[in-house]
Amino acid sequence: MAPFRWEGAFFFALSRSLTMSPVAFVTGASSGLGRELARRLAGEGYAVALAARREERLRELAAAIEDAGGRALPCPCDVADRAQVHDAVARAEAELGPVDLLVANAGQSEMTEPHRLDAAEVERLMRVNFFGALYAVERVLPGMLERGRGHLVAVGSLAGYNGLPLTAAYSASKGALHNFFESLRIDLRGTGVDVTVITPGYVKTELTEKNLHTMPFLLELDEAVDRMMRAIRTRRRLASFPRPLSTLVWWAQVFPAALYDRIAARQDRRKAHGQD
Ligand SMILES: NC(=O)c1ccc[n+]([C@@H]2O[C@H](COP(=O)([O-])OP(=O)(O)OC[C@H]3O[C@@H](n4cnc5c(N)ncnc54)[C@H](OP(=O)(O)O)[C@@H]3O)[C@@H](O)[C@H]2O)c1
Numbered sequence: 001m002a003p004f005r006w007e008g009a010f011f012f013a014l015s016r017s018l019t020m021s022p023v024a025f026v027t028g029a030s031s032g033l034g035r036e037l038a039r040r041l042a043g044e045g046y047a048v049a050l051a052a053r054r055e056e057r058l059r060e061l062a063a064a065i066e067d068a069g070g071r072a073l074p075c076p077c078d079v080a081d082r083a084q085v086h087d088a089v090a091r092a093e094a095e096l097g098p099v100d101l102l103v104a105n106a107g108q109s110e111m112t113e114p115h116r117l118d119a120a121e122v123e124r125l126m127r128v129n130f131f132g133a134l135y136a137v138e139r140v141l142p143g144m145l146e147r148g149r150g151h152l153v154a155v156g157s158l159a160g161y162n163g164l165p166l167t168a169a170y171s172a173s174k175g176a177l178h179n180f181f182e183s184l185r186i187d188l189r190g191t192g193v194d195v196t197v198i199t200p201g202y203v204k205t206e207l208t209e210k211n212l213h214t215m216p217f218l219l220e221l222d223e224a225v226d227r228m229m230r231a232i233r234t235r236r237r238l239a240s241f242p243r244p245l246s247t248l249v250w251w252a253q254v255f256p257a258a259l260y261d262r263i264a265a266r267q268d269r270r271k272a273h274g275q276d
Contacts, residue, residue, distance in 0.1 A: 021047040021071060023096045025089060027079050027136060028106030030057035032205030033155065036225040037103055041232075042070035049075045049092030049099070051085075051136075052106060071096070079106045079132030080124070089139040098147065099140045101232070104133035104177075105155040109207050112168040122169040129173035134180065141193070148192040153232055154181040156199045158240060158249045162260070165267055174199075185237060194235045198228050201245040213267055217242045 024041045028034035030052035038048045042065040050058045050072055058074035065072035073095050077088035093099060107129045112122065133154055144150025159167055160174025178197055185195035202208055202215035203224040219242060231239035240246035252260055 020097055021045050022100040023047050023049065023092065023098060024101040024103060025049040025051065025075075025092050025099045025136065025140065026103040026105060027051040027132065028155075029061065030054040032207060032221065033200075033203060033225060033228065034103070034105040035061060036221055037105065037228060037232075038072070039065060040225060040229050041101070041103075042072055043068070044229075044233075046101065047071035047073070047096040049073050049088070049096060051075045051077050051079065051088050053078050079135065080127040082131075082135045082138075085132065085135040086139045089136065093143070098143050100144075100149070101151045101153065102136055102140050103153045103155065103232070104136050105153075106132050107155065107157075107173075107207070109167075109170050111166045112170070113166065114168070122172070125169045126173050126176070129170070130176045130180070133177055137184070144193045145191055150193040151196065151232070151235060152181065152184065152193065153196045153198065154178070155228075156181075156197055158199050158201045158246055160199060161249050162252050162264070165264055196231055196236055197238050198231055199238070199240040199246070200224055200228070201242050217245045 022045065024038070024046040026034050026038040026041065026048055029038040029048075029050035034052070035057075038050055038061065042048045048065065048071070050061055052058060053076060055074060055076040058076055062072040062074050073092060075088035075092050077084035079085055089099060108125060110121070110125055137152055140150070141152070144152075154177050156178045157170075157174040159171050160178050163171050178199065181195055181197045185197070188195060200219070202218040204218060204221055208215060208218070224241070227239060227241050230236075240249075252263070255263070
Protein backbone atom coordinates (compact mmCIF):
# COMPACT_ATOMS: atom_id res chain seq x y z
CA MET A 1 0.00 0.00 0.00
CA ALA A 2 1.33 3.46 -0.92
CA PRO A 3 2.36 5.55 2.11
CA PHE A 4 -0.07 8.29 3.15
CA ARG A 5 1.11 11.65 1.87
CA TRP A 6 0.23 14.61 4.07
CA GLU A 7 1.15 17.09 1.35
CA GLY A 8 -1.29 15.34 -1.05
CA ALA A 9 -4.08 15.49 1.52
CA PHE A 10 -3.29 19.15 2.21
CA PHE A 11 -3.42 20.13 -1.47
CA PHE A 12 -6.60 18.09 -1.96
CA ALA A 13 -8.26 19.91 0.96
CA LEU A 14 -6.97 23.26 -0.30
CA SER A 15 -8.18 22.72 -3.86
CA ARG A 16 -11.55 21.54 -2.53
CA SER A 17 -11.94 24.59 -0.39
CA LEU A 18 -10.98 26.84 -3.31
CA THR A 19 -13.06 25.19 -6.01
CA MET A 20 -16.09 23.62 -4.33
CA SER A 21 -19.07 25.33 -2.80
CA PRO A 22 -20.03 24.58 0.77
CA VAL A 23 -23.01 22.23 0.89
CA ALA A 24 -26.29 22.92 2.72
CA PHE A 25 -28.95 20.27 3.34
CA VAL A 26 -32.30 21.99 3.87
CA THR A 27 -35.36 20.05 4.97
CA GLY A 28 -38.84 21.39 4.25
CA ALA A 29 -37.51 23.10 1.13
CA SER A 30 -40.70 22.71 -0.90
CA SER A 31 -42.48 25.72 0.63
CA GLY A 32 -42.43 28.61 3.07
CA LEU A 33 -39.36 29.28 5.20
CA GLY A 34 -37.34 26.32 3.93
CA ARG A 35 -37.89 27.13 0.29
CA GLU A 36 -36.82 30.77 0.74
CA LEU A 37 -33.86 29.81 2.96
CA ALA A 38 -32.65 27.36 0.31
CA ARG A 39 -32.95 30.01 -2.40
CA ARG A 40 -31.01 32.55 -0.30
CA LEU A 41 -28.31 30.05 0.69
CA ALA A 42 -27.82 29.18 -2.98
CA GLY A 43 -27.49 32.91 -3.67
CA GLU A 44 -24.72 33.06 -1.07
CA GLY A 45 -22.73 30.31 -2.76
CA TYR A 46 -23.98 27.11 -1.11
CA ALA A 47 -24.76 24.06 -3.18
CA VAL A 48 -28.14 23.17 -1.72
CA ALA A 49 -29.75 19.78 -1.25
CA LEU A 50 -33.52 20.25 -1.17
CA ALA A 51 -35.46 17.82 1.01
CA ALA A 52 -39.24 17.45 1.37
CA ARG A 53 -41.95 15.09 0.12
CA ARG A 54 -43.34 17.09 -2.83
CA GLU A 55 -40.79 16.23 -5.47
CA GLU A 56 -42.26 18.36 -8.26
CA ARG A 57 -41.87 21.49 -6.14
CA LEU A 58 -38.27 20.57 -5.30
CA ARG A 59 -37.52 20.11 -9.00
CA GLU A 60 -39.02 23.50 -9.84
CA LEU A 61 -36.99 25.19 -7.11
CA ALA A 62 -33.79 23.40 -8.17
CA ALA A 63 -34.36 24.55 -11.77
CA ALA A 64 -34.93 28.15 -10.63
CA ILE A 65 -31.73 28.07 -8.55
CA GLU A 66 -29.71 26.58 -11.42
CA ASP A 67 -31.15 29.18 -13.84
CA ALA A 68 -29.91 31.88 -11.47
CA GLY A 69 -26.40 30.38 -11.61
CA GLY A 70 -26.55 28.34 -8.39
CA ARG A 71 -26.34 24.64 -7.65
CA ALA A 72 -29.22 22.59 -6.23
CA LEU A 73 -30.25 18.98 -5.99
CA PRO A 74 -33.76 17.71 -5.20
CA CYS A 75 -33.55 15.02 -2.49
CA PRO A 76 -37.16 13.97 -1.96
CA CYS A 77 -37.82 12.22 1.31
CA ASP A 78 -40.25 11.92 4.17
CA VAL A 79 -38.33 13.17 7.22
CA ALA A 80 -40.45 10.91 9.45
CA ASP A 81 -38.68 7.93 7.87
CA ARG A 82 -35.14 7.45 9.15
CA ALA A 83 -33.94 5.38 6.17
CA GLN A 84 -35.30 7.92 3.67
CA VAL A 85 -33.51 10.77 5.45
CA HIS A 86 -30.24 8.85 5.54
CA ASP A 87 -30.57 7.96 1.83
CA ALA A 88 -31.34 11.58 0.94
CA VAL A 89 -28.22 12.81 2.78
CA ALA A 90 -26.12 10.07 1.17
CA ARG A 91 -27.36 11.18 -2.26
CA ALA A 92 -26.60 14.83 -1.49
CA GLU A 93 -23.10 13.96 -0.29
CA ALA A 94 -22.40 11.76 -3.32
CA GLU A 95 -23.46 14.48 -5.77
CA LEU A 96 -22.61 17.73 -4.01
CA GLY A 97 -20.03 16.82 -1.37
CA PRO A 98 -20.04 16.56 2.43
CA VAL A 99 -22.76 18.53 4.19
CA ASP A 100 -21.36 21.67 5.86
CA LEU A 101 -24.70 23.10 6.97
CA LEU A 102 -27.84 21.26 8.02
CA VAL A 103 -31.04 23.29 8.26
CA ALA A 104 -33.57 21.05 10.01
CA ASN A 105 -36.65 23.04 9.11
CA ALA A 106 -39.33 20.57 7.97
CA GLY A 107 -42.35 20.73 10.21
CA GLN A 108 -46.09 20.47 10.49
CA SER A 109 -48.54 22.09 12.82
CA GLU A 110 -51.74 20.43 13.99
CA MET A 111 -54.34 21.11 16.63
CA THR A 112 -54.47 18.74 19.57
CA GLU A 113 -58.01 18.39 20.86
CA PRO A 114 -57.88 17.00 24.45
CA HIS A 115 -61.40 15.56 24.18
CA ARG A 116 -60.33 13.44 21.21
CA LEU A 117 -56.74 12.74 22.21
CA ASP A 118 -55.03 10.21 19.97
CA ALA A 119 -51.47 9.25 20.91
CA ALA A 120 -50.83 7.97 17.38
CA GLU A 121 -51.40 11.50 16.00
CA VAL A 122 -49.04 12.97 18.59
CA GLU A 123 -46.43 10.36 17.73
CA ARG A 124 -46.76 11.14 14.01
CA LEU A 125 -46.19 14.86 14.63
CA MET A 126 -43.21 14.13 16.91
CA ARG A 127 -41.75 11.95 14.19
CA VAL A 128 -41.83 14.82 11.68
CA ASN A 129 -41.00 17.79 13.92
CA PHE A 130 -38.53 16.18 16.31
CA PHE A 131 -37.28 12.82 15.02
CA GLY A 132 -37.06 14.17 11.45
CA ALA A 133 -34.39 16.62 12.64
CA LEU A 134 -32.70 13.95 14.74
CA TYR A 135 -32.41 11.52 11.79
CA ALA A 136 -30.67 14.19 9.73
CA VAL A 137 -28.30 15.18 12.56
CA GLU A 138 -27.48 11.54 13.20
CA ARG A 139 -26.45 11.15 9.55
CA VAL A 140 -24.42 14.38 9.05
CA LEU A 141 -22.78 14.82 12.46
CA PRO A 142 -20.10 12.06 12.28
CA GLY A 143 -18.70 13.56 9.05
CA MET A 144 -18.74 17.07 10.52
CA LEU A 145 -16.87 15.86 13.61
CA GLU A 146 -14.31 14.06 11.46
CA ARG A 147 -13.71 17.21 9.39
CA GLY A 148 -13.73 19.39 12.51
CA ARG A 149 -16.29 21.80 11.09
CA GLY A 150 -19.99 22.11 10.45
CA HIS A 151 -23.17 23.92 11.40
CA LEU A 152 -26.43 22.42 12.66
CA VAL A 153 -29.50 24.64 12.54
CA ALA A 154 -32.86 23.73 14.07
CA VAL A 155 -35.99 25.65 13.18
CA GLY A 156 -38.08 25.54 16.33
CA SER A 157 -40.86 27.90 17.32
CA LEU A 158 -41.82 30.35 20.04
CA ALA A 159 -44.65 27.83 20.60
CA GLY A 160 -42.01 25.46 21.98
CA TYR A 161 -41.37 27.50 25.15
CA ASN A 162 -44.83 27.24 26.74
CA GLY A 163 -47.82 24.96 26.48
CA LEU A 164 -50.32 26.76 24.28
CA PRO A 165 -54.02 26.00 24.01
CA LEU A 166 -54.96 23.23 21.53
CA THR A 167 -51.32 22.92 20.54
CA ALA A 168 -50.06 20.31 22.99
CA ALA A 169 -48.37 18.07 20.41
CA TYR A 170 -46.84 20.92 18.39
CA SER A 171 -45.55 22.74 21.51
CA ALA A 172 -44.13 19.49 22.87
CA SER A 173 -42.39 18.62 19.58
CA LYS A 174 -40.76 22.05 19.37
CA GLY A 175 -39.80 22.04 23.06
CA ALA A 176 -38.10 18.68 22.56
CA LEU A 177 -36.30 20.02 19.50
CA HIS A 178 -35.02 23.12 21.37
CA ASN A 179 -33.72 21.14 24.31
CA PHE A 180 -32.11 18.50 22.16
CA PHE A 181 -30.22 21.05 20.08
CA GLU A 182 -29.34 23.11 23.14
CA SER A 183 -27.70 20.06 24.71
CA LEU A 184 -25.84 19.36 21.46
CA ARG A 185 -24.65 22.96 21.41
CA ILE A 186 -23.01 22.52 24.79
CA ASP A 187 -21.63 19.05 24.08
CA LEU A 188 -20.14 20.08 20.73
CA ARG A 189 -18.21 23.09 22.06
CA GLY A 190 -14.64 22.98 20.81
CA THR A 191 -15.33 20.46 18.05
CA GLY A 192 -15.74 23.03 15.26
CA VAL A 193 -19.43 22.12 14.90
CA ASP A 194 -21.72 25.02 15.77
CA VAL A 195 -25.39 24.77 16.69
CA THR A 196 -28.07 27.38 16.10
CA VAL A 197 -31.64 27.23 17.35
CA ILE A 198 -34.09 29.56 15.61
CA THR A 199 -37.46 30.14 17.24
CA PRO A 200 -39.74 32.28 15.08
CA GLY A 201 -43.13 33.66 16.01
CA TYR A 202 -45.91 33.73 13.40
CA VAL A 203 -44.83 33.96 9.76
CA LYS A 204 -47.05 34.06 6.65
CA THR A 205 -46.63 30.61 5.08
CA GLU A 206 -48.82 27.66 4.12
CA LEU A 207 -48.51 26.49 7.73
CA THR A 208 -50.25 29.58 9.17
CA GLU A 209 -52.72 30.00 6.28
CA LYS A 210 -55.17 27.68 7.99
CA ASN A 211 -55.03 29.38 11.41
CA LEU A 212 -58.30 30.93 12.54
CA HIS A 213 -56.96 32.48 15.73
CA THR A 214 -55.21 35.83 16.00
CA MET A 215 -51.53 35.78 15.10
CA PRO A 216 -49.90 38.72 16.92
CA PHE A 217 -46.89 40.32 15.21
CA LEU A 218 -47.35 38.15 12.10
CA LEU A 219 -44.23 38.50 9.92
CA GLU A 220 -43.90 38.52 6.15
CA LEU A 221 -41.85 35.60 4.84
CA ASP A 222 -38.96 37.78 3.62
CA GLU A 223 -38.68 39.56 6.95
CA ALA A 224 -38.47 36.26 8.82
CA VAL A 225 -35.95 34.75 6.41
CA ASP A 226 -33.76 37.88 6.68
CA ARG A 227 -33.49 37.21 10.41
CA MET A 228 -32.89 33.51 9.94
CA MET A 229 -30.14 34.13 7.40
CA ARG A 230 -28.46 36.58 9.78
CA ALA A 231 -28.53 33.95 12.52
CA ILE A 232 -27.04 31.34 10.16
CA ARG A 233 -24.32 33.65 8.82
CA THR A 234 -23.23 34.75 12.29
CA ARG A 235 -23.71 31.27 13.80
CA ARG A 236 -25.89 32.70 16.55
CA ARG A 237 -26.64 30.23 19.32
CA LEU A 238 -30.26 31.28 19.58
CA ALA A 239 -32.38 33.58 17.45
CA SER A 240 -35.92 34.32 18.65
CA PHE A 241 -38.16 36.83 16.90
CA PRO A 242 -40.10 39.06 16.62
CA ARG A 243 -38.81 40.76 19.74
CA PRO A 244 -42.17 41.86 21.31
CA LEU A 245 -43.55 38.31 21.09
CA SER A 246 -40.36 36.54 22.16
CA THR A 247 -40.13 38.87 25.19
CA LEU A 248 -43.72 38.07 26.13
CA VAL A 249 -43.06 34.34 25.71
CA TRP A 250 -40.00 34.49 27.96
CA TRP A 251 -41.86 36.44 30.64
CA ALA A 252 -44.73 33.97 30.43
CA GLN A 253 -42.37 31.28 31.69
CA VAL A 254 -42.06 33.05 35.02
CA PHE A 255 -45.69 34.21 35.32
CA PRO A 256 -47.63 32.50 38.10
CA ALA A 257 -49.39 29.53 36.45
CA ALA A 258 -52.88 30.87 37.23
CA LEU A 259 -52.11 34.17 35.47
CA TYR A 260 -50.54 32.39 32.51
CA ASP A 261 -53.60 30.14 32.14
CA ARG A 262 -55.96 33.13 32.13
CA ILE A 263 -53.98 34.93 29.42
CA ALA A 264 -53.41 31.82 27.29
CA ALA A 265 -57.04 30.72 27.56
CA ARG A 266 -58.19 33.92 25.83
CA GLN A 267 -56.45 32.69 22.70
CA ASP A 268 -58.28 29.36 23.16
CA ARG A 269 -61.72 31.02 23.20
CA ARG A 270 -60.92 32.92 20.03
CA LYS A 271 -59.98 29.67 18.34
CA ALA A 272 -63.14 28.00 19.53
CA HIS A 273 -65.22 30.82 18.01
CA GLY A 274 -63.19 30.82 14.81
CA GLN A 275 -62.48 34.53 15.22
CA ASP A 276 -59.67 36.12 13.30
N1 LIG B 1 -44.94 29.82 9.75
C1 LIG B 1 -44.83 30.04 11.05
O1 LIG B 1 -45.53 30.88 11.61
C2 LIG B 1 -43.81 29.29 11.86
C3 LIG B 1 -43.54 29.77 13.15
C4 LIG B 1 -42.61 29.11 13.93
C5 LIG B 1 -41.96 27.99 13.44
N2 LIG B 1 -42.27 27.54 12.18
C6 LIG B 1 -41.56 26.33 11.73
O2 LIG B 1 -40.92 26.61 10.52
C7 LIG B 1 -40.77 25.41 9.78
C8 LIG B 1 -41.22 25.65 8.35
O3 LIG B 1 -42.60 25.94 8.36
P1 LIG B 1 -43.31 26.90 7.29
O4 LIG B 1 -44.02 27.93 8.06
O5 LIG B 1 -42.37 27.29 6.23
O6 LIG B 1 -44.44 25.90 6.76
P2 LIG B 1 -44.73 25.28 5.33
O7 LIG B 1 -44.75 26.32 4.28
O8 LIG B 1 -45.96 24.45 5.54
O9 LIG B 1 -43.48 24.34 5.08
C9 LIG B 1 -43.30 23.14 5.77
C10 LIG B 1 -42.25 22.34 5.03
O10 LIG B 1 -42.02 21.13 5.75
C11 LIG B 1 -42.09 20.05 4.84
N3 LIG B 1 -42.57 18.84 5.49
C12 LIG B 1 -43.66 18.66 6.27
N4 LIG B 1 -43.78 17.37 6.62
C13 LIG B 1 -42.72 16.72 6.05
C14 LIG B 1 -42.30 15.38 6.05
N5 LIG B 1 -42.98 14.41 6.69
N6 LIG B 1 -41.18 15.07 5.35
C15 LIG B 1 -40.49 16.01 4.68
N7 LIG B 1 -40.84 17.30 4.67
C16 LIG B 1 -41.95 17.65 5.35
C17 LIG B 1 -43.09 20.49 3.77
O11 LIG B 1 -42.84 19.80 2.57
P3 LIG B 1 -43.72 18.62 1.93
O12 LIG B 1 -45.13 18.85 2.33
O13 LIG B 1 -43.46 18.76 0.48
O14 LIG B 1 -43.14 17.37 2.49
C18 LIG B 1 -42.70 21.96 3.63
O15 LIG B 1 -41.64 22.08 2.74
C19 LIG B 1 -41.60 24.35 10.51
O16 LIG B 1 -40.76 23.55 11.29
C20 LIG B 1 -42.49 25.18 11.42
O17 LIG B 1 -42.88 24.47 12.57
C21 LIG B 1 -43.17 28.16 11.39
